[in-house]
Amino acid sequence: MMSEKKTVRFIITRQDRPDSPPYEEEFEIPYRPNMNVISALMEIRRNPVNAKGEKTTPVVWEMNCLEEVCGACSMVINGKPRQSCTALIDHLEQPIRLEPMRTFPVVRDLQVDRSRMFDSLKKVKAWIPIDGTHDLGPGPRMPERKRQWAYELSKCMTCGVCLEACPNVNSKSNFIGPAPLSQVRLFNAHPTGAMNKAERLEAIMGDGGLANCGNSQNCVQSCPKGIPLTTSIAALNREVTIQAFRNFFGSDQV
Amino acid sequence: MAGNREFFYRRLHSLLGVIPVGLFLVQHLVVNHFATRGPEAFNxxxxxxxxxxxxxxxxIFVIFLPLLFHAIYGLYIAFTAKNNVSRYNYFRNWMFMLQRLSGIITLIFVTWHVWETRVQAAFGAEVNYEMMANIVDNPMMLGFYVLGIISTVFHFSNGLWSFFVSWGIxxxxxxxxxxxxxTMAIFVALSIVGIRAILAFA
Known part of the structure; x- marks a missing residue:
């Protein structure tokens, strides 16, 4: 019975420095009702003693919003990458295994450096340029139906789970991964954003871009926000096919 | 096209797998199927x-050059993947892994097969029913051919699925x-055609 359980056991993969080897450390902490992985990690931070009773350093992790919208607290929990804020202890098999998302450089313990995703967003121009030297006025209106559709794509929080799940995002490849690709679809769908559509498409036709997708479709299975990532990728495949034809054979649609 | 090399190579790889290599494969399996009507029909x-x-x-232009490019670039693609089916046990992830595995098996099989038939023909051997019958007389070789055919047909059929996604269809x-x-129906159908043909030599 869950309610009779006195303690919660954790096996945490730790790493002291970015370049030092990882090691495992076990923790056993008192159970409280409605705990999640974050509150358990907070308990370890409050009293950093491992399962052997030895004093140790507090486990390092990242967190921010605590309601699964910021993506900062992503880690691999019992083998699957997800947010630790919505990982409820009562729903997890014990001992609970926590690991960092190794697709990204590990900073320390469970903290990783997700910079590559933010660099990718810059690379694909995942924004709408509206600044000018004078007032450009209101942009074209967006139909409500399309806004609702685009909202689903805008839920991406750059958490990195899809990159962690993707077999083609690894140290041997420079694939930018599903998240930034889907953002291209989002910004190209926007009436003002569409003005820079070709630029974004050409960015993902570059090295490490869209064509590196191998269709394992792990991303869409793993996305905590249920974003239709593989539909985005296939839709972009169609767009870049047309763009490639335009570039080579010529088109007035610049 | 500068800076677009990777995109171009990937798309070329995807295209060549179907046209002409895939079409050649289908034609080859169909012609081999004549063996089920006896040695004379096959010859x-x-x-x-x-x-x-x-x-x-x-x-050269329908078979060897496209095949060579598809094989070499395919090897590069296969070895840049970090397969993770044990952690992400999903159908498409398995197909992703099997596509790479079948690609490597197919490359080994096709290399051996070309050596045994086309290269020997260039050295003066005659390619006919007897040649194949002698090859698959060895049960080990028959097994290797059955595995090779199934692997090749799977790689083509599942590759067709990826082709439709990669080109945005x-x-x-x-x-x-x-x-x-x-595509899986194509896999089953072509496997039957291929296996019936090879068994006709045994």
Whole structure:
């Protein structure tokens, strides 16, 4: 019975420095009702003693919003990458295994450096340029139906789970991964954003871009926000096919 | 096209796998199926293919060059993946892994097969029913051929599925699902054609 359980056991993969080897450390902490992985990690931070009773350093992790919208607290929990804020202890098999998302450089313990995703967003121009030297006025209106559709794509929080799940995002490849690709679809769908559509498409036709997708479709299975990532990728495949034809054979649609 | 090399190579790889390599595969399996009608029927069909006009041109540009590019670039693609089916036990992830595995098996099989048949023909051997019958007389070789054929046909059929996604033809999950059924039906059908043919030599 869950309610009779006195303690919660954790096996945490730790790493002291970015370049030092990882090691495992076990923790056993008192159970409280409605705990999640974050509150358990907070308990370890409050009293950093491992399962052997030895004093140790507090486990390092990242967190921010605590309601699964910021993506900062992503880690691999019992083998699957997800947010630790919505990982409820009562729903997890014990001992609970926590690991960092190794697709990204590990900073320390469970903290990783997700910079590559933010660099990718810059690379694909995942924004709408509206600044000018004078007032450009209101942009074209967006139909409500399309806004609702685009909202689903805008839920991406750059958490990195899809990159962690993707077999083609690894140290041997420079694939930018599903998240930034889907953002291209989002910004190209926007009436003002569409003005820079070709630029974004050409960015993902570059090295490490869209064509590196191998269709394992792990991303869409793993996305905590249920974003239709593989539909985005296939839709972009169609767009870049047309763009490639335009570039080579010529088109007035610049 | 500067800076677009990777995109171009990937798309070329995807295209060549279907046209012409995939089409050649289907043609090859169909011609081999003549073996089920007896040695004479097979020899006639093989002889017809052998005497096609522009034979060397067709062999080089329809078979060998596209196949070579597809194989070499495919190896690069296969070895840049970090397979993770144990952690992400999903159907498409398995197909992703099997596509790479079958690609490597197919490359080994096709290399051996070309050496045993086309290269020997260049050295003066005659490609006919007897040649194949002698090869698959060895049960080990028959097993290798059956595995090779199934692997090749799987790689083609599942590759066709990826082709439709990569070129933006099947976009919705529903169309991709139907595409899975259709390509797997092609896999079964072509496997029957190929296995019937090889067993006709045994």
């Amino acid at each position: 006639r069909a093989a002889h017809f293919m052998e005497n096609l006009p522009f034979r060397y041109f067709l062999e 099947t976009v919705t999950p529903r169309s991709q699902q139907i595409s899975t059924y259709v």
